[in-house]
Amino acid sequence: MLPPLIPPFRYAIVEGEVYRGAYPKSRNLRFLKRLHLKTILSLCPNPPAGDLVDFCKEYNIKNITLQVNKVKDNVPLSYSKAIQAIQIIIDPENQPIYVHCLDGANVTGLVIACLRKLQMWSVPSAMGEFLRFLRGGVISSEENEFVEKFSAEIEIPCTIPTWLWGGRVDFVKHPTLKLKFLDPGIVQKTTKKPVGGVGEGDRDLLGNLLEPPANVTTEYREVDVIEEEEPEAVSMTVLALALEGLKD
Structure with missing residues (x-):
């Protein structure tokens, strides 16, 4: 009988092929195997060891460790580490990816909250x-301020995952963050519409609809017309004789 599938503590799906939770224990590895992970991102004071390292080697999973020190001023994460983590997460080459800290709460939670800002979530929604993942159910003012003031420059990969802005860039400027596109060609030019008016793109469309098409040749095909023959005139005398015959 196979052992049960046990997810890591505080396991959850963030987006698509992005997962989060606590440090995986031996009993969680069979569950993680089913995710077909490419990357495990560890946000811990020390690199992973033991069964987790062996698991990554056996299934060719890339293990990236960002060293996160103990809690300082109630914020266990620096902005530089948050930026590094986000850029690792949004790179499709690293997905599917499992992101974890020791308990899957504060450190992982702050990274995901900053990721939500990149997705244009409001701060109240992100917080x-x-x-939901905090043990005490209370957010410190320092943690809330950390997310509110997160306004770094993020490098956007050449291929954008579909869960980030629908996989395309159709906005002029991000509301809170500065973005650096590794492939500037993915930025789609957008035309702003004046309030109460028609934008340039709409004018072009209307022009195409209203203007008569050029160089259109109308073909007229000859159709054979069959003229019906008029019935021959019947002599009134012949008709009268026929009626007389009927009376007899």
């Missing part, structure tokens, strides 16, 4: 999700 509402953050709160």
Whole structure:
């Protein structure tokens, strides 16, 4: 009989092929195997060891460790580490990816909250999700301020995952972050519409609809017309004789 599938503590799906949770224990590895992971991102004071390292080697999983020191001023994460983590997460080459800290709460939660800002979530929405994974159910003012003031420059990969802005860039400027596109060609030019008016793109469309098409040749095909023959005139005398015959 196979052992049960046990997910890591505080396991959850963030987006598509992005997962989060606590440090995986031996009993969680069979569950993680089913995710077909390419990367495990460890946000811990020390690199992983033991069964987790062997698991990564056996299944050719890339293990990236960002050293996160103990809690300082109630914020266990620096902005530089948050930026590094986000850029690792949004790179499709690293997905499917499992992101974890020791307990799957504060450190992982702050990284995901900053990721949500990149996705254009509001801070209250991001912190509402953050709160769901806290053991005490209380967000410190320092943690809330950390997410509010997160306004770094993020490098956007040449291929954008579909869960990030629908996989395309159709906005002029990000509301809170500075973005650096490794492939500037993925930025789609957008035309702003004046309030109460018609944008340039709409004018072009209307022009195409209203203007008569050029160089259109109308063909007229000859159709054979069959003229019906008029019935021959019947002599009134012949008709009268026929009626007389009927009376007899």
